[in-house]
Amino acid sequence: MAEPETNGNEKLIVVDRLTRRYGRVTAVDDVSFDVRAGEIVGLLGPNGAGKSTIMRVLSGYLPPTRGKASIAGWDVVTDSLNARRALGYLPEQFALYRDMRVYDYLKYRARLKGLRGRKCRNRVVEMLTVCNLEQTADHCIGALSRGYWQRVGLADTLIHDPPVLILDEPGLGLDPNQLGQLRRILTESGAHRAVLFSSHGLAEIERICGRVLIMNNGRIVAVDTPGRLIERWRGYTRFMVEASGDISAFLQACRQIKNVATVTVETGDPWNRLRIEADKDADIGSKLFEQAVRTGCVLREFRREQDHLDEVFAAMTAPVNQEVG
Amino acid sequence: MRTFLILWARELGVFFHAAATYIMLAVFTAVTGLVFWKVTEESIGAPFDPAVLLFGPVYFWLMIVILTAVMAMRLFAEDRRTGILETVLTAPVTDWQIVLAKYAGAMTVFAVACLPLVGYPLLLAALRRATGSPTGMQWAPLITGFLALFLCGAVLNGIGILCASILKGPVATVIGVFVACSLLFVIDQAAVVTENMHAIQTLNAISLTPAIRDFTRGIVDTRPIVLWISTTAFCLFAAQRALLLHRATRRY
Known part of the structure; x- marks a missing residue:
């Protein structure tokens, strides 16, 4: 099993004693971990373990109840805007404007993320190619299948070339071929980025990730490479x-x-x-x-x-x- | 500013890509036109006052309230339902930019809806001129009337965005906006239950109806203008805080 890859050893995702409560329910309880540049880390856990909550806190969508988290050195609460600029985030239930065409949507998102003019257009075209969306660039998003939605979402996530990627169930609704493409994109794009992604596809995690965090009941119960985890538990x-x-x-x-x-x-x-x-x-x-x-x-x-x-x-x-x- | 413009353009896209918007605009134009025609027909022989004919009928303002309520439904409730709100809130944009862009979008649609109204008195004046009747057009009350319409629209859309950011579903938003805006028009009627002068003055100051009456007579009072602008600013501020609260109290 692959060991964690590190390029420059820079910690791009840092979670420090993070706690998030929903009323009386503690979804994430005193969790700490970090992800370095060049590392692809898988976040595993049963439904309700707290994976999506951690990702939502990192994306700036939810504030933490206690503890700290940062993206590329920016605190997700006090420097939320800079943290979000450095982040490509794909939520679990990724929603798109159904009335827009794929090209227009990606251009809109690229402009929203600070790209302008020719650079913006070039990047949109590049992402259409990377995510295999050239044939559907002029299609209305509402008419696309779930698999294409995920790909549009992934293109949106990558469009501003962020140093950090957080992907919540990116393989949801993809067929085996599309999963293969996703694996390729993640492996290629993860070479110089910090990637945190959750999935119920354990085989995918085992193949792609250099390190795995297993969560249960809001806490991290194991952190290691997939190979060492298997060794330890066999x-x-x-x-x-x-x-x-x-x-x-x-x-x-x-x-x-x-x-x-x-x-x-x-x-x-x-x-x-x-x-x-x-x-x-x-x-x-x-x-x-x-x-x-x-x-x-x-x-x-x-x-x-x-x-x-x-x-x-x-x-x-x-x-x-x-x-x- | 650039981000705001991008978001505003998207909001307009959301409104003008929906067939429901065109149906809403068509119904609004048809009903306000019908009301204007009916009132004009009934006022034959009375002194000609196009501002009163246009802005006087209660049905006209009822349509304005309905228009605002239906537009508010598309502001946050739809985004929450589809999940778009998470996509937008996790982009590098501020809550203020989101709120202001949505408000500007709603105000733009409101302005587009009200644009045909400018034609009604002009058409009436042209017809009077063609039939040889003295036009007797008083432009000042018309201009101040439209000013009142714009400012009231700003307040009502402010209430719309506030309700949309607080209330969960589209139906709750429509009902909430309709009730809140209707109250603003009829609250001065509550003065009949009290003899306290302060209470009566306060109710009259809060209510939109007396101020609109003044504006359609060509009287521009700065007090309601300040009140309406302040109310709008408060609603936008509260909507931004509601977005923050939405993040803090979100449950899964």
């Missing part, structure tokens, strides 16, 4: 084996290997599927192979199962919370 090593032959002898031999915890089998004719779980970090692969040869079993498949971020996510955000680091 409780066992699992092998999947498909074999035929004297399965009962092979099963017996497997159970006697040191560190093997459980062996389960789904019998079939002639291929049987075995699931072998051993202690965390136990390297039993070669021993399993040896036993298969010794008992005369023929192997069709032999693989070590990789854990994914979704298992870590499920473990950390289960109803009974396990709070860590």
Whole structure:
């Protein structure tokens, strides 16, 4: 898994002991983290964990109840206008003017964000290309599909070339091809920016992000690279084996290997599927192979199962919370 | 200033891209024209006073109140409903720029709606001239009448934007603006329940009706002008504060 990329080590997003309450409900509780230039950080958490609230506070839309947050060094409360100038923000429920054409909308937003004249026009054309919107530039936004709306939103977010991007569920409503394009745009644009984005697509987060923040009940319960989080939370090593032959002898031999915890089998004719779980970090692969040869079993498949971020996510955000680091 | 102009142009785009706006303008023009024609017909033989004919009827001001209420519905309520408000508030623009641009947009539509009214007395004067009747046009009351219309429009649209920024839905906004603006026209009628001179004077000063009556007679009193401008400024200030409050108390 990719390590955090850093270009210049400048902290472009800083959240310091941030708390946000809605009446009596604490949506974000004493949260601190930072995102450096060149870093793409994924914000994960179940619905209601506080992800969107943090993003709304960072965007200047909501004031924090307590604590501080800054964008590119500008405080989001006291220097809100400068902070918003340095920020490209895509809200979760991104709304657009349905009566406008895509080109006109992007031009309007570019002008609102300070671009003028030829630079403004060039940038709009560039964003239409980057976000694959050239064919729909003259289309009325109201007539576009959800996927195109997201792309228009993304183009709007990038149009003033901000050093900080905050994207709340940018993949919502996109098909797999569009998700691939989004991944490409984020990876390319994130090279010199600080990017914070939330998603329920854990595979996307795992692929794109150098670092992941997992939130639950308004607090951060884990911060690390996806790879290290998986390592930390994996409780066992699992092998999947498909074999035929004297399965009962092979099963017996497997159970006697040191560190093997459980062996389960789904019998079939002639291929049987075995699931072998051993202690965390136990390297039993070669021993399993040896036993298969010794008992005369023929192997069709032999693989070590990789854990994914979704298992870590499920473990950390289960109803009974396990709070860590 | 530049940002304000961009936002203002967008507000005009929102108004003039909607078919509802043209329907609203057509109905307003038709009803005010009908009222003017009816009142003019009924006043045959009476002294010719186009300012009173135009600005005198209660139905004319009722249409102005309805126009303001319907326009207010499109100010913040629609933006809140669609989620556009979050997109706008997270752009590098100030709350003041947003409020002033919306207000300027509403005032522009109001001015466009009222523009045909200028033609009514002119048309009447031309017809009188064509039929050989003495025109007897008194231009001063007409000009002061239009001044009163513009200033009242400023106040009513100010109330409109305030209600729109406070009330949640479009229907609540329409009802709120209609009630608040109607009250401003009839509040002087409450004087009948009191004999206290101060109360009567205060109610008369607050109410739009006595001041409009003066303006349509060609009398320009600076007191209502100051009051109307102050009221408008207060409404805009309160609308800006309501936007801040909207951010602070937003619930999800």
